[in-house]
Amino acid sequence: MSNPVNIALVGMGWWGQKMLAVLQAAPADIRVVRAVEPNLETVRELCASKGVALSADYADALNDPAVEAVVLATPHSMHTAQIAAAVAAGKHVFCEKPLALTKAEAERSVALCHAAGLVLGMGHERRFEPPVADLLAMADAGTLGRIHQIEANFSHDKFLSLARDNWRLKADQAPAGGMTATGIHLLDLSVRLLGAAESVLCICEQLSSDLPQGDTVAAFVKFKGGGTSYVSASLANPFMSRFTVYGSKGWIDIRDKAHVEAPDGWIVTSAMAGGPIVTREIGKAEPVKDNLVAFARAVRGGDAYPVTGEHLVNNIALLEAVFRSATSGRIETVA
Numbered sequence: 001m002s003n004p005v006n007i008a009l010v011g012m013g014w015w016g017q018k019m020l021a022v023l024q025a026a027p028a029d030i031r032v033v034r035a036v037e038p039n040l041e042t043v044r045e046l047c048a049s050k051g052v053a054l055s056a057d058y059a060d061a062l063n064d065p066a067v068e069a070v071v072l073a074t075p076h077s078m079h080t081a082q083i084a085a086a087v088a089a090g091k092h093v094f095c096e097k098p099l100a101l102t103k104a105e106a107e108r109s110v111a112l113c114h115a116a117g118l119v120l121g122m123g124h125e126r127r128f129e130p131p132v133a134d135l136l137a138m139a140d141a142g143t144l145g146r147i148h149q150i151e152a153n154f155s156h157d158k159f160l161s162l163a164r165d166n167w168r169l170k171a172d173q174a175p176a177g178g179m180t181a182t183g184i185h186l187l188d189l190s191v192r193l194l195g196a197a198e199s200v201l202c203i204c205e206q207l208s209s210d211l212p213q214g215d216t217v218a219a220f221v222k223f224k225g226g227g228t229s230y231v232s233a234s235l236a237n238p239f240m241s242r243f244t245v246y247g248s249k250g251w252i253d254i255r256d257k258a259h260v261e262a263p264d265g266w267i268v269t270s271a272m273a274g275g276p277i278v279t280r281e282i283g284k285a286e287p288v289k290d291n292l293v294a295f296a297r298a299v300r301g302g303d304a305y306p307v308t309g310e311h312l313v314n315n316i317a318l319l320e321a322v323f324r325s326a327t328s329g330r331i332e333t334v335a
């Protein structure tokens with residue numbers, strides 16, 4: 001593509017810096033022209049070394065006619081207002097997960113972008129992991145038959161070293177253990193494969209840490225169209241990421257060899273009806289970059305961005321019910 005989409009990276013913490021790093025390798029599709037970070041000193045040198053203009057105020061990006069899209073890597077509770085401001089300024093939006101903490105907010109953001117004809121991208125890069133993309137294509141083609149069940153876990157202990165006043169450790173900003181950090185990717189893949197959820201039972205416990213939102217979470221989801229998904233996450237055990245789908249004609253189990261921060265490939269085990277169990281290794285890829293490139297191509301009128309407004313709303317409706325169930329200890333209906 002000869003006409004890169006000019007973006008502003010908003011929020012230059014852990015993930016904003018990761019996105020800046022991967023985008024150095026994708027200049028043909030997407031170009032970082034600005035960064036916004038209130039703590040200027042933390043990234044002043046980095047941005048200067050990359051030739052990226054840096055300022056503390058989001059309005060600077062919104063008022064910059066060179067910026068076509070904003071990429072939000074800010075705390076979750078800011079996403080809804082920042083999307084509304086971007087849409088008012090006529091900018092496309094790529095938002096990190098979760099899109100919102102309530103279904104009503106998710107619906108508002110999806111509707112605003114849709115009405116303005118702006119692309120809404122989402123930080124669900126797991127869909128762009130090569131074995132996950134293959135799995136989704138096989139499911140869509142019917143190769144796996146009727147999808148019966150999903151089992152998935154995404155755990156790490158990276159937050160144990162965060163300062164205890166970090167927003168990511170606040171029960172009101174990141175409720176239900178690791179559900180907004182990692183589990184949300186698995187909920188996204190679950191609604192992508194099984195559609196809107198009907199009900200969920202979530203159990204969230206604090207077992208071996210002082211993390212105020214709990215360190216161990218498990219959610220058991222029933223889908224309106226049939227099928228179930230068991231999604232679990234720990235913020236206090238070593239890295240693990242596994243996604244398994246069982247269908248009437250075959251099953252696939254995908255394990256990441258490393259966290260997506262520094263991908264190292266995948267181990268895929270599968271079996272089709274009547275066939276042997278097969279294990280193979282898939283080489284490294286950079287799904288965070290590939291997701292942003294897909295967003296840029298959609299902005300330029302290429303293939304439609306694959307995470308649809310319906311997926312986004314279904315996912316956050318389920319997330320909101322997960323929060324309710326984690327508090328009530330009961331099975332909660334998904335709105």
Ligand SMILES: NC(=O)c1ccc[n+]([C@@H]2O[C@H](COP(=O)([O-])OP(=O)(O)OC[C@H]3O[C@@H](n4cnc5c(N)ncnc54)[C@H](O)[C@@H]3O)[C@@H](O)[C@H]2O)c1
Binds near residue numbers: 096098
């Ligand atoms: N897709 C993934 O796999 C993935 C991985 C990690 C984080 N994330 C997401 O990225 C987002 C950020 O998470 P993080 O771990 O990088 O957090 P972080 O705290 O490291 O970074 C957030 C940054 O936003 C800045 N900020 C605060 N208010 C701001 C404002 N008004 N305007 C601009 N910047 C502001 C903070 O100063 C901070 O530097 C979250 O939504 C998180 O879920 C996604």
